Each structure stands twice: as structure tokens, then as C-alpha cells.
Amino acid sequence: MITKALDVTYGLFQAFDRAGSVDALDRTLLDAVSKLGVESTFAGIIPIPGTSRRDQAAHVLLDSTPPGWTERYFKAGHLFRDPTIRRLTADLTPFRWSDIEPAYRADAAARRVMDEAGDFRLRQGFTVPLITLDGRVAGFSFGAERFDPSPELRGMLQLVASYAFGRSIALGEGPPRPEVRLTPREREALQWAADGKTEWEIGELMSISEHGAEKHLRSIRTKLGTASRTHAVAEGFRRGLLK
Known part of the structure; x- marks a missing residue:
């Protein structure tokens, strides 16, 4: 058969x-x-x-x-x-x-x-x-x-x-994604990530430690349901969270 x-x-x-x-x-x-x-x-x-x-x-x-x-x-x-x-x-x-x-x-x-x-x-x-x-x-x-x-x-x-x-x-193109609420600092960190900045650079730009920047990005990935920084940025664009 x-x-x-x-x-x-x-x-x-x-x-x-x-x-x-x-x-x-x-x-x-x-x-x-x-x-x-x-x-x-x-x-x-x-x-x-x-x-x-x-x-x-x-x-x-x-x-x-x-x-x-x-x-x-x-x-x-x-x-x-x-x-x-x-x-x-x-x-x-x-x-x-x-x-x-x-x-x-x-x-x-x-x-x-x-x-x-x-x-x-x-x-x-x-x-x-x-x-x-x-x-x-x-x-x-x-x-x-x-x-x-x-x-x-x-x-x-x-x-x-x-x-x-x-x-x-x-x-x-699946079902509408539930609304995600990022804090102002998380939005800022995600925007810098979209600009290609490293965790260290994001920390410097936001006047926080590299560990603090990593923590923001980890929280963002969790909220967006993504496994990587690249996917988080792509999802941010899809949701209109990034300019």
C-alpha cells in the first residue's frame, strides 16, 4: 500500500x-x-x-x-x-x-x-x-x-x-495571541536588543548591570513565550511592541 x-x-x-x-x-x-x-x-x-x-x-x-x-x-x-x-x-x-x-x-x-x-x-x-x-x-x-x-x-x-x-x-497566522504587558524598562531592553546591542551594551545604555539586562531579556522571553532572543525580537515586531 x-x-x-x-x-x-x-x-x-x-x-x-x-x-x-x-x-x-x-x-x-x-x-x-x-x-x-x-x-x-x-x-x-x-x-x-x-x-x-x-x-x-x-x-x-x-x-x-x-x-x-x-x-x-x-x-x-x-x-x-x-x-x-x-x-x-x-x-x-x-x-x-x-x-x-x-x-x-x-x-x-x-x-x-x-x-x-x-x-x-x-x-x-x-x-x-x-x-x-x-x-x-x-x-x-x-x-x-x-x-x-x-x-x-x-x-x-x-x-x-x-x-x-x-x-x-x-x-x-494562528489564533490571536493573548495581550502581553511589558514594563517600560523591558520595552526599552527589547528595543535595544532589536538594535543589535549586546547584554553588556544594553546594561550600559540603561545604567544597569549586564546581569540586570540579562534578567530583563529573560523576563521578556518568558512573557512572549519565545526560546531565544532572536525570536523575542521577531515576536516583538509582530505584536507591535517595537518601532
């Missing part, structure tokens, strides 16, 4: 459907693809040119990249210099990062993005371009220190990317 032959695929998609939050989906996805050699995943809608760095982060849908990378990426303004973004907006066919290496090695800005990604164990990867029914271009990347997927594995990852991406959108 066809259903029996698709047990693994069906089981994974059921697990995606059971995920009740984006964070849960992130964990389920990474657990599944890590068995295939993937160490990190990242997916999002490509912002229109001219979108501010702060607003770019709100376009992220899924993110299991190493701590610190996403914040560094947006703070440095890497998005529109990123050769994977340039490629997927120009050519809607999936590609390995090694496929575009000759082009980005000749471009200093693009080379810097990829070299810095390598510092976070994102040296090799595979990116799947996606198009929403609204005509928006999106990208779904699988990365690792060493990852050169075979044609068969690339086909599997395209299927996984498409389903996980759709599920992430469904979760983002």
Missing part, C-alpha cells in the same frame, strides 16, 4: 502538525534533519529592498542556527549581500552553497558573509527557494560544518522544506 511505503514521510509530517508553536516546530525539524547530516536550519520571507535591518528580522520564520549568528547577520546588514539570497532571488532552483562559491569568492562583501557564517559552523549547505501563493520569494536553508547532500537527499530536503515552511506560516 502507498501509505505503508510512505511511513517515514507521513510520520514526520504528523510530527510537524503536532507542533503547537514555531519553537516546537524548529526543534522537531532539526531533530529530523540532523539524522541526515544537517546541523542548522533557517527559513524566512525575503524582505523587499530598503527594509530596515530591524524589520528584516521580523521576516524570519524558522531559525535553529548557532546562538549569536542571526543577530550578527542582521546587525551587520548582511541580508542583501548574502550570496545565497542573491542567488535564490535570481534563480528559483535549489542549490548547494558550493555551487555558488566561485561567484561569491570574487565578491569581497559576499565572501565576508560566507566566511563569517563559517565561524558559526555554517560552511556548507543547501538552499531551497520557495514562492508563496502571494508571490513572495522565500528561502529555506540547511547548513552544517560539512554538508554536501546527494541528489536523492536534496530531493528529500526540498519536500521537508516545503511542508515545514507551510506549517510555520500556519503557526504564525
Whole structure:
């Protein structure tokens, strides 16, 4: 029977459907693809040119990249210099990062993005371009220190990317979120976090200790129901808590 032959695929998609939050989906996805050699995943809608760095982060849908990378990426303004973004907006066919290496090695800005990604164990990867029914271009990347997927594995990852991406959108458009009340100091800390400031810098700007800044950010994550600083900032934009 066809259903029996698709047990693994069906089981994974059921697990995606059971995920009740984006964070849960992130964990389920990474657990599944890590068995295939993937160490990190990242997916999002490509912002229109001219979108501010702060607003770019709100376009992220899924993110299991190493701590610190996403914040560094947006703070440095890497998005529109990123050769994977340039490629997927120009050519809607999936590609390995090694496929575009000759082009980005000749471009200093693009080379810097990829070299810095390598510092976070994102040296090799595979990116799947996606198009929403609204005509928006999106990208779904699988990365690792060493990852050169075979044609068969690339086909599997395209299927996984498409389903996980759709599920992430469904979760983002779910029931209205309960109102969250942040204190004025928490709002200030979240705004500085959105500006890419470190905990130490936030402490200096708010005239509190680094530990105090960390405490504010931890409280914010708890109130917003997010597991990471990046997701807290993205959720802050979605809720209109950030300018």
C-alpha cells in the first residue's frame, strides 16, 4: 500500500502538525534533519529592498542556527549581500552553497558573509527557494560544518522544506495571541536588543548591570513565550511592541 511505503514521510509530517508553536516546530525539524547530516536550519520571507535591518528580522520564520549568528547577520546588514539570497532571488532552483562559491569568492562583501557564517559552523549547505501563493520569494536553508547532500537527499530536503515552511506560516497566522504587558524598562531592553546591542551594551545604555539586562531579556522571553532572543525580537515586531 502507498501509505505503508510512505511511513517515514507521513510520520514526520504528523510530527510537524503536532507542533503547537514555531519553537516546537524548529526543534522537531532539526531533530529530523540532523539524522541526515544537517546541523542548522533557517527559513524566512525575503524582505523587499530598503527594509530596515530591524524589520528584516521580523521576516524570519524558522531559525535553529548557532546562538549569536542571526543577530550578527542582521546587525551587520548582511541580508542583501548574502550570496545565497542573491542567488535564490535570481534563480528559483535549489542549490548547494558550493555551487555558488566561485561567484561569491570574487565578491569581497559576499565572501565576508560566507566566511563569517563559517565561524558559526555554517560552511556548507543547501538552499531551497520557495514562492508563496502571494508571490513572495522565500528561502529555506540547511547548513552544517560539512554538508554536501546527494541528489536523492536534496530531493528529500526540498519536500521537508516545503511542508515545514507551510506549517510555520500556519503557526504564525494562528489564533490571536493573548495581550502581553511589558514594563517600560523591558520595552526599552527589547528595543535595544532589536538594535543589535549586546547584554553588556544594553546594561550600559540603561545604567544597569549586564546581569540586570540579562534578567530583563529573560523576563521578556518568558512573557512572549519565545526560546531565544532572536525570536523575542521577531515576536516583538509582530505584536507591535517595537518601532
